[in-house]
Amino acid sequence: PKSPYAPHLERALTAHSVAAHVTAVGEAGLSASRALPSLRRELAHRGDFDACLILLGANDVLSAPTEPIDGMLEALRALHVECRSRGLRSIAVGFPDHPAFAASGLRGSGALAAINDRIRDEAGADGFIDPHGMLPRSAHWSADRVHMTAEGYRTFGGAIAAPVARLLLPERRTE
Numbered sequence: 001p002k003s004p005y006a007p008h009l010e011r012a013l014t015a016h017s018v019a020a021h022v023t024a025v026g027e028a029g030l031s032a033s034r035a036l037p038s039l040r041r042e043l044a045h046r047g048d049f050d051a052c053l054i055l056l057g058a059n060d061v062l063s064a065p066t067e068p069i070d071g072m073l074e075a076l077r078a079l080h081v082e083c084r085s086r087g088l089r090s091i092a093v094g095f096p097d098h099p100a101f102a103a104s105g106l107r108g109s110g111a112l113a114a115i116n117d118r119i120r121d122e123a124g125a126d127g128f129i130d131p132h133g134m135l136p137r138s139a140h141w142s143a144d145r146v147h148m149t150a151e152g153y154r155t156f157g158g159a160i161a162a163p164v165a166r167l168l169l170p171e172r173r174t175e
Contacts, residue, residue: 005148008157009164016165023049028147031063032056032075039079043086051168052083053160054125055093061115062100062146069115076123084126091167092125093160096135099145127167134159 010022025042026035035056043049056079060072076092083090094116095101101112113132120128135141140152148156 004150004153005157005160008154009161010157012158012161013165016161016169018161018165018168020168026056029059030056031059032072032079033060035075036078036082039082043082043088049086049088051089051091052080053091053093053129053164054079054083054123055095057119058095058098058100058146061095069118073118073122076119080124084124089127089168090125091127091129091164092119092123093129094119094131096131096156097133098135099138099141103145129160129163129167131156131160 004024006022006024010020013020013022023042023046025038027038030038039052054076057069057072057076060075061069080090080092095112097112116130116132120130135148135152135156140148140155142149142152
């Protein structure tokens with residue numbers, strides 16, 4: 001499904017005085033390395049955006065957990081460059097604490113935090129949101145341990161609203 005947290009984020013942003021129309025470009029299984037054409041198509045087709053949140057790369061990492069993440073970071077940089085070249089604010093979202101990362105050995109060892117640190121430092125975004133701790137319950141994750149449940153998407157959309165609002169409206173404090 002196309003990022004089902006988008007409508008929940010849109011609703012939650014209103015509580016932070018941000019009137020927004022949130023559109024999702026991603027789809028289940030999309031890797032960061034294959035996302036640039038989809039992003040370009042969406043930006044050309046729908047046009048009028050102010051910001052772009054990019055939460056991608058988990059499929060790249062999970063498909064090759066022992067490989068260096070440099071290729072994934074390069075793909076994320078290209079996505080953020082594309083957004084910024086069109087005058088959009090670009091926001092990178094790190095990886096949540098996801099059961100598939102635990103199964104691959106990336107969670108708990110500090111590796112997931114290190115990946116998020118590299119996304120924050122190297123993706124070339126205007127801002128970064130670390131979703132650590134936003135989806136702590138197993139009820140937030142589907143049986144495939146990769147995708148969120150309806151409750152997970154609802155929770156995630158609500159949880160990232162405050163950090164998104166702070167990045168979009170830095171002159172205003174949001175709780």
